Amino acid sequence: MTARGGGSRHDPAKSIxxxxxxxxxxxGAMCFGLTGVKFAADHRVDIAIAMVVSAAILDGLDGRIARLLKASTKIGAELDSLADAINFGVTPALIxxxxxxxxxxxxxxxxxxFVVAMVLRLARFNTLAxxxxxxxxxxxxxxxxxxxxxxxLVMAPLAAGQQFGHGWWSAPLAVGVxxxxVAALTVSRIPTSSFKTMTVQxxxxxxxxxxxxxxTALLLTYPFVALLVISAAYLAHIPFAWRSKRWVDARPAAWDTKPAERRAMRRQQRLPVRPRRAVP
Structure with missing residues (x-):
């Protein structure tokens, strides 16, 4: 998502x-997403999934490039929000x-x-940002x-069908549930990690x-298995994100510290306190 709040002011010396x-x-991401609907209508599910994944990759790039080049604009933020509603709400629902x-x-x-839930989720994101x-x-x-x-996440049944063939995961009832x-998770108050400030020691x-x-090797060799693995890993991280947010929310003194420093503080608190030996 493009960084919001940048306003329409920019350096006039920058080229258009x-x-x-x-x-x-x-x-470009919006074109990828809508093209996924076209391939779904043509029964090319594999390419439809690839279009949605490509749209997600481009969505992650546009905001970072905007911040890197200091090229955030108000119209860019609004365009990004509209494209997200199409790429990640309308497109998956139609597919x-x-x-x-x-x-x-x-x-x-x-x-x-699903589309309504995704639009509400995006509206809340814009408000909180x-x-x-x-x-x-x-x-x-x-x-x-x-x-x-x-x-x-909502494309997981399609990925399972492409990798393993038809099964219970392909039944309309299972897909609908x-x-x-997934729609409920998007509009929930459950905290999830943004990964924007993640650092590696x-x-x-x-x-x-x-x-x-x-x-990367898994993506190139078994792309649908990779999508399922990534989806499962993302769902598994949610309890840890919830616990992390709850911890920092209760400690205002840690609000300005980096995530790596917070993890070190939590580990230090979990260490057992060894009783001191009495001095003879």
């Missing part, structure tokens, strides 16, 4: 090309409707409810599952690089 680059990526929900009235209701009274630690957490993650669960850098290499 630099200012437009993040918005160009946003428009599921055409491929798994049976194009029935009940399936259409499920698709509509512009809240000047929010504590500093809130930048490390989202309220509810963010839109790109929700779109990828799963879609409603130097001694753990090698392990992180190995993990990234393994994930």
């Amino acid at each position: 090309g630099i200012l437009m680059l993040p918005s160009m990526l946003t428009v 599921l409707y055409f491929t798994r929900l049976g194009t029935s009235p009940a399936g259409w209701i499920v698709a509509l409810l 512009d809240d000047p009274t929010a504590p500093p630690y809130t930048r490390d957490f989202f309220v509810g599952v963010p839109a790109p993650a929700g779109a990828l 799963w879609t409603m669960v 130097p001694r753990k850098a090698a392990g992180v690089l190995v993990a990234v290499g393994a994930l």
